[in-house]
Amino acid sequence: MIPTQPNRAQNDTGAAVDDEFRALLEGLRTTLPGVQVLFAFLLALPLQSAFAELAGPPRSAYYVALYSSALASVLLIAPSAHQRLRAPHSGVRRRSDDHLTTAVRMTIGGTILFLIALSASVYLVSDVMLPRSAAIAATAVVAMLAAWSWFYVPLVSFRRR
16 A cells, blocks of 8 residues: 555644744753752752751751752653654654643643752752741742742733733
8 A cells, every 4th residue: 555645734733743842842951951950959968068967847858859850850851852762763753742742741840840949949048047937938939939930920921911
């Protein structure tokens, strides 16, 4: 049986998915360095002599920050891994809306985990330098600003316009 030429609508949809996937990867190029720098900082922290004195809520914040930044790295790197595995060697372009949806969900999950890691890291450092109530307030300001600018603005503010 001779394969038929795919219709134009399928080609346009496939190209649109491929373009959106590339745009997603482009956006991740700005997000990943921040996550990776935070993760590197957190990996180096236990090697400092003062880390042994860390106890209670700051120590818990450290573990929350470490694990959420590690998980954020995994989810945010996943779409790039998809790109490397599918396109260059196999020649398979991303033509599936499901693939794009999965990559976007991973990116959103990774961004949420990065917000958690960032907040826990701010708390960790603030608790060492400030009274606990000030550390909590500083953490709340950072968490709310990130949540507002990363989620509220694109999902709610832009929808109104």
